[in-house]
Amino acid sequence: MLYVYPDYYPEFSCIASRCQHSCCIGWEIDIDPDSLARYQAVHGPMGQRLKTCISDGEEPHFILGRDERCPFLNEENLCDLILYGGEDFICQICTDHPRFRNFLPGRTELGVGLCCEAAAHLILTRKDPVQLILSGEEEEAEEGKTLLVLRRHALEIAQDRTKSLSQREEELLEQFQGWVPELPPAQWAEFYLGLERMDETWTEHLENLRTHGTALDLSAFEIDMADRQTEYEQLLVYFLYRHFLTAWEDGDPGSKVSFAVLSVRFLRLLGALHWKMHGEFTLKDQEEYARLYSAEVEYSQENLDFLFDSLM
Ligand code: SF4
DSSP states (O other): OEEEEETTGGGOOOOGGGOSSOTTBSOOOBOOHHHHHHHHTOOHHHHHHHHHHEEOSSSOEEOOOGGGBOTTBOTTSOBHHHHHHOGGGSOHHHHHTTEEEEEETTEEEEEEOTTSHHHHHHHHTOOSOOOEEEEEOOOOOOTTHHHHHHHHHHHHHHTOTTSOHHHHHHHHHHHTTOOOOOOOHHHHHHHHHTSOOOOHHHHHHHHHHHHHOTTOOHHHHHHHTGGGHHHHHHHHHHHHHHHGGGHHHHSOHHHHHHHHHHHHHHHHHHHHHHHHHHSOOOHHHHHHHHHHHIIIIITOHHHHHHHHHHHO
């Protein structure tokens, strides 16, 4: 099996109790069969606690507590299951998250999801063009080769620093027959308001864009951001790397390229709005918008499917 990952991947580490938007809050965690069996074998006070905190219906999961916190996330924002049984004691989703995997025959691709603030920081602070690292044995598999060649081409366009970001975005759309409609900011806000939403902050940002997006001066914002273009490049590369290969299922790379370009353009719009309203747009702000966008859009299969279908 050949393993592929972006060069920053090995540097990821969870910031645990220092995390402002812990993935142990607000997400219902499903428990895999092996972990469930392990938990059911525990006796004593922890065994009792596990019994009370697990919903054992068709899809066993931890029952969220106050403020939608995982019942094992303690007051110091540390995981009581790790404190009790070590890293190997937690269930598969908790071990993996925010890492993701994509598969092609003979090939597994790994990455870290932008919905995690530590991952967003890692990705957005990368100055050099991201490189994909290959390790393991390449197995002869013809399937998917065309797709990989196409993605390599898409990534080359995204990382061509002789061109501006908007030129690269246009070139991507042109070469992959992609499509991102030219809509006023308020209409884009309406579009995203029509998707499934989880966090009220996200809704507030969209409503702000709907109300105040009319007179947005994107060119002035871009001038202000001139020396921070790598942030948008890294976002573009992240979305392409993560989603392009899902065209393996529907045969449509164009909608994946369009999604990547739209995501970057929409994050730029939100940045411009923030800049207009607050007089600045820091790296921290960028990380927070990217994290929120990813959690709301990328981590909802319903939203992703809708976007890919709409951009097809
Ligand atoms: S969101 Fe990221 S940094 Fe925060 S607790 Fe989860 S994995 Fe750790």
